[in-house]
Amino acid sequence: MGFHSVLTTAQRLVAERTPPGSTVIDATAGGGVDTLFLARTVGPGGRVYAFDVQEEALARTRARLQEAAARGSVAGALGEATLLHAGHEEMAALIPAELHGRIGAVMFNLGYLPGGPGGASPGDVPGPVITKPDTTLAALDAALRLLAPGGIATVVVYPGHEGGRDEAAAVDAWIALLPDETAQALLYRFPKRPASPYLYALEKK
Numbered sequence: 090m091g092f093h094s095v096l097t098t099a100q101r102l103v104a105e106r107t108p109p110g111s112t113v114i115d116a117t118a119g120g121g122v123d124t125l126f127l128a129r130t131v132g133p134g135g136r137v138y139a140f141d142v143q144e145e146a147l148a149r150t151r152a153r154l155q156e157a158a159a160r161g162s163v164a165g166a167l168g169e170a171t172l173l174h175a176g177h178e179e180m181a182a183l184i185p186a187e188l189h190g191r192i193g194a195v196m197f198n199l200g201y202l203p204g205g206p207g208g209a210s211p212g213d214v215p216g217p218v219i220t221k222p223d224t225t226l227a228a229l230d231a232a233l234r235l236l237a238p239g240g241i242a243t244v245v246v247y248p249g250h251e252g253g254r255d256e257a258a259a260v261d262a263w264i265a266l267l268p269d270e271t272a273q274a275l276l277y278r279f280p281k282r283p284a285s286p287y288l289y290a291l292e293k294k
């Protein structure tokens with residue numbers, strides 16, 4: 090049968106802890122898979138803030154949400170989604186102050202948008218837009234400040250692409266220094282596949 094993928098596991102951990110009506114954040118909207126999952130999880134009365142630096146990613150996310158809404162109640166009604174064309178490192182400034190310390194979940198899926206600009210063929214210049222260590226760590230700091238006690242942050246890390254290994258090392262080091270009193274940390278990884286993505290989950294104390 091095999092174990093669940095890191096992406097499925099991230100969603101399961103979030104779903105278990107996020108009641109309907111919550112306010113949550115997708116830090117890397119990309120193709121909108123997690124944004125739609127979050128919108129379903131929080132349901133009507135809940136809200137998702139989704140960040141991406143690429144307009145194309147936000148357009149894909151918007152289309153995915155619209156398609157799901159048009160399909161109606163088949164898989165449950167959706168919460169409100171606010172799509173922000175901004176870096177996740179700006180989340181503390183862009184999420185309303187009254188929600189700080191009240192966010193139920195923050196999902197990060199690092200790396201690049203599959204099939205996005207610059208990623209279509211090996212010779213493309215300047216290459217796909219990837220998440221970067223400095224902004225990722227700034228966003229992780231902000232996410233922990235925004236989370237409610239008991240809230241969860243999930244971080245899917247991709248060591249396998251160019252630049253990904255440096256970012257993975259930066260995230261590993263950040264987690265290693267995270268005080269135990271701040272959050273409980275979980276690592277979900279397939280050790281026989283060292284280049285495959287892996288998942289950190291943090292439950293804020």
Ligand SMILES: C[S@@+](CC[C@H](N)C(=O)[O-])C[C@H]1O[C@@H](n2cnc3c(N)ncnc32)[C@H](O)[C@@H]1O
Nearest residue numbers: 117118119120121122123141176177198201202
């Ligand atoms: C692996 S994709 C995310 C996939 C997405 N979660 C999904 O479910 O389809 C990573 C995304 O991060 C975005 N990104 C890169 N740097 C960013 C930043 N500083 N802030 C927010 N998003 C960023 C990229 O544009 C890309 O769309």
